[in-house]
Amino acid sequence: MYTTQRYHSSISVSDYLERYVDVETFLEKCRECPNYGRLWSCPPYDFDVTRYWEQYKTLELTAVKILFNEEYAGKSFPPEETQQIIEDSLWQVKADLSAELLEKEQAHPGSVSLSAGSCHLCQGNCGKENGEPCRFPEKMRYSIEALGGNVGLTISKLMGIELEWMEEGRLPHYFVLVCGLLTQQG
Secondary structure (H helix, E strand, O other), rough: EEEEEEEEEEEHHHHHHHHHOOOOHHHHHOOOOOOOOOOOOOOOOOHHHHHHHHOOOOOEEEEEEEEOOOOOOOEEEHHHHHHHHHHHHHHHHHHHHHHHHHHHHHHOOOOEEEEOOOOOOOOOOOOHHHHHOOOOOOOOEEEEEOOOOOOOHHHHHOOOOOOOOEEEOOOOEEEEEEEEEEEEEO
């Protein structure tokens, strides 16, 4: 169904903030998303996003390109089948990446990972809307884009990858998941 390719890059947080983070612009984009205010991993936050970034020195980026084989790439499928393909590829790779990042945190005390996209731990039943605390605070992580990072520009400039989007029910030729590890090391 698919193969994967990995890309890595590292950048100082100060450079990343200067070149790739625009909190106000991405907060506006987040407001358009149905997850806004509904997930603990998504804005609005009760902390200053720029200060969150500034606690760290280095951002180690990982991108995983999920390349569909010719049976799937650029093809249209019924909505249920499309959803199943996404679950079997994108969500599976994301789950593996999340587990890998949590292990990296353990190996680098004081670090925190940034998720590839919004949180799915509660499978659409986050307690934030009901005023409940996060059920998995030890695993929930913010994404780069939820903290104002321009993921498209990041992977274009730092990894040479252009994003491709689903259009009218047609699968792209590939998906790209982008995550990171914020560390105290310079």
